[in-house]
Each structure stands twice: as structure tokens, then as C-alpha cells.
Amino acid sequence: MKIHFLGGVDTVTGSQHIIEANGKRVLRDCGLFQGKRKEADLINRALPFDAKSIHSMVLSHAHVDHCGNIPSLVKKGFQGPIYTTTATSELCSIMLRDAAKIQEQDAAYLNQKSNRKGLEPVIPLYTNEDAEKSLPFFRGYRYGDTVEAAPGMAVTFHEAGHILGAALTTFELVEKGRKLRVGFAIDLGRNELPLIRNPEVMKNLDVLVVESTYGDRLHDEPGQAEEQLFQAISKTIARGGKVIIPSFALERAQEIIFHLSSLVSKKRLPRIPIYVDSPMAAAVSKVFEMNYDYLDDDIRALSNIVGSAIEPPWVHFIGSVEESKTISDADTPCVVIAASGMCEHGRVLHHLKHGITNPLHTILIVGFQAQYTLGRRLVEGETKVKIFGDMFERKAEVIVLNAFSAHADRNDLLNYIGLIDPKKVFLAHGETDQRTSLAEALRDQKTGDVFMPVKGDVVEL
Numbered sequence: 001m002k003i004h005f006l007g008g009v010d011t012v013t014g015s016q017h018i019i020e021a022n023g024k025r026v027l028r029d030c031g032l033f034q035g036k037r038k039e040a041d042l043i044n045r046a047l048p049f050d051a052k053s054i055h056s057m058v059l060s061h062a063h064v065d066h067c068g069n070i071p072s073l074v075k076k077g078f079q080g081p082i083y084t085t086t087a088t089s090e091l092c093s094i095m096l097r098d099a100a101k102i103q104e105q106d107a108a109y110l111n112q113k114s115n116r117k118g119l120e121p122v123i124p125l126y127t128n129e130d131a132e133k134s135l136p137f138f139r140g141y142r143y144g145d146t147v148e149a150a151p152g153m154a155v156t157f158h159e160a161g162h163i164l165g166a167a168l169t170t171f172e173l174v175e176k177g178r179k180l181r182v183g184f185a186i187d188l189g190r191n192e193l194p195l196i197r198n199p200e201v202m203k204n205l206d207v208l209v210v211e212s213t214y215g216d217r218l219h220d221e222p223g224q225a226e227e228q229l230f231q232a233i234s235k236t237i238a239r240g241g242k243v244i245i246p247s248f249a250l251e252r253a254q255e256i257i258f259h260l261s262s263l264v265s266k267k268r269l270p271r272i273p274i275y276v277d278s279p280m281a282a283a284v285s286k287v288f289e290m291n292y293d294y295l296d297d298d299i300r301a302l303s304n305i306v307g308s309a310i311e312p313p314w315v316h317f318i319g320s321v322e323e324s325k326t327i328s329d330a331d332t333p334c335v336v337i338a339a340s341g342m343c344e345h346g347r348v349l350h351h352l353k354h355g356i357t358n359p360l361h362t363i364l365i366v367g368f369q370a371q372y373t374l375g376r377r378l379v380e381g382e383t384k385v386k387i388f389g390d391m392f393e394r395k396a397e398v399i400v401l402n403a404f405s406a407h408a409d410r411n412d413l414l415n416y417i418g419l420i421d422p423k424k425v426f427l428a429h430g431e432t433d434q435r436t437s438l439a440e441a442l443r444d445q446k447t448g449d450v451f452m453p454v455k456g457d458v459v460e461l
């Protein structure tokens, strides 16, 4: 019985693990590695295993750093079932098509350049057709369901408290009469998120593989998110400005809509126009609407009052590009939620291009901003930034809200791992500093033997 640590081990992207028992291999997650274009492309094109050797796949959730390379897996010959939750399965049909579109657009952009230089054309990592071919392999289950992913390998799904449909998974391994319970908590969410129930504590684990993204950091409490949002918006509206919120289309956009619905229903926010300018966020919101049984009591209670806290009547979902341009050109007070979340592509760039030089406006950062992204430059306070190749002087106020995170912070991780109290803990999905700090704290807390594998390690259990 083995675990292969193949991706998202000492980084927070490109999650891939193989669990092996009785000579069968089950892949847990097949994420896209996201980073600098060249490095990411090399890693994503070369899967670190033979796709045909995989018996089946277990998928934790619909974030692309966990599901985004499934089309490559299928393209390379994987033919097995992909076990996941029903909600994740529905979300993946949106996420994988969108990821394919980005791959195709990227290749077209590079080909324009390489044509000029007479270079070989770039082939996209995968196309929309490849993404669609992978969808029939998905099999949807509910939290609490158990499925035999391979002989002697029963997998159970548990609430992860992370995003809609996200699952922690226990693998009950039986090989030559020996039994072992291995739990995976990647990604692990937080208690008290507004839309999602709290993470379930997996029971009787021998081995826990857990994320460590925020192993040495603390977030503000989720309960503070709404007040922080209110303060930033009311201040901007009072001075006649517009609030531009770059947001991930999945979960964060719906969370912001929920808080705005709550503020409007309490009559704290005036009836200003609220726009969601992301066709993908609109599509994801439809999946949320269809999956109320996955959601927390908070949102069901609010929806009972306002009709729907996911698609409330006072939120306008922008469809056409023309309408998007009209909104981005206007300087009247309003709230615009637009993707992408790190300001790398998508309609948010048009809103930033038109709004960034206006000192009345606010750019509200509500999500993680990776290195080398425009979002990170804004967080770091840069006053001159490039958008669509042109330099702009940033005069709009940038406000960073730290209560919005769907990942466990240091205290959440220590508590969660302490409650499980496994014999062995493997820390993955974290940068070196974060893992090391968390490992030291766990050793002080005396929670099992703590290991920090590196990419490529194969551990005999």
C-alpha cells in the first residue's frame, strides 16, 4: 500500500496523488499547475505517470488546480470512472470547458507571435472537444456515500467546508488481510463559511494527508467578512465612487452576492446597482441554485426571506459584451463583481482599465493573489500597472479584505488535525515555510508522526 506524491506537494497548485493497493492505482485529483507560462506548460503536458495505468480516479472538488488536467488524462488514454460528488460533477462541466477556452486562446495568442517569427505552431494543452470527452467519465455521489474505487479500496466522501461539492475522502485499504484508513483533506475549508457546512472530522484514521496552504498564517474570522464588505462599499458609495470586485467565478462570487443580499435585506446598504459581469459566475450560480441541499442553513434561511440569495432580484447578471462595456464606461456609483479573480484575464480587466485612474473608485480584493499577477501588484500597492499592454496610473483605492478565504488557517489546521489524531500526518499542498511552521507546531502538539514529502516521493504505508 503506497501513496505517490506527484503534484501540489510543496506547492499549492497542480494537486495529484496516487493511492496504490493490491497492484491497482487510483488517482486522487488531476490538477492544473498554475504559474509562469513556460514552467506550467512543461509540467502540465508531462503527466508524471502513465494515464493508462490508472484504474479509476477520485476527485475532491472543482477548482482547476484539482480537476483542470483531467482532459489531458483522458487524452492520454485514461478510460476509468471519475468518482466525485454530484455537485462537483456539474461544476466541472463549466470549469473544464472554461479552462479549455483559456488554453485555446493562449495558444492562438502565442501562434500570432510565433507566426511572425516563423516558429512552429503551439498546440493547446487541450481543447474544448477534449474537455467534453472527459465529462462522460464522471460519476456523482453524495456526502457519506462509499464507492469501491478499486479492489480493496473503498472511498467515502465527506463535507470539506471548502466550496460547493468539495469532498474530503477516506480510503479504506485492505491488502493481504491488512487494513489501513487513509484520509485526504486537500483542500480543507473552514468552519462558519456562509454558504457551506463545516468540514466533517474524518474518524479512525491511521494516515492523514492534509493541506498546509496557510500553515503559518491566520485569517480574519469569516463572521467579519460582511462587515468588512459593508465598510468598504458604503465608504466608496458615499464619495460617489464605484466598487470593482475582482472575483473567482466559483464560490467567491456567490459568497459576495450572499453578503450583499444580507446587507440589502437588513436595509444597511442603499439600493445601488449591483452587477455580476462574468458569464461563468452566472453559470456557476445556476448550479448553486440547483443544489440547495448541499448548502448551509444560513443561505437557506436568507433565501426564504429574499427569494434567492444566489440570484436575488436586485443583482443584475450582465450578458452581452456591449452591456459590459456600457457599465465599465460609466462612472456612476455601483458594485461590479467580475472575473478573473487575480485580474489576469476576463471582463474585470475592462472595468479596471476604465476605473483604475479614478480616485473615487475602489478596487476590492477578496481572494488570494498569486505572484506575478496584476491582482498581486495591486495588493502590493503599485501605482503604475499595465493593462492590455498600456500603462495606467492607479489612483483608485485598493482595499484588501482578509476574512474571505475558503482554506483552513493555521489554527483551523491545528484544531482539525488534533481532533482526528492520526498515527501519521503527511503535510502537502503548502510552500516550504508554511509546511515547516505547521510541522513544528504539530510536533509540539504531539499529533502523530509528521512528514513533509517532496514531489515524486513514493511512500510505503
Ligand SMILES: [Zn+2]
Pocket (backbone or CB within 6 Å): 061, 063, 066, 162, 187
Ligand atoms: Zn480548492
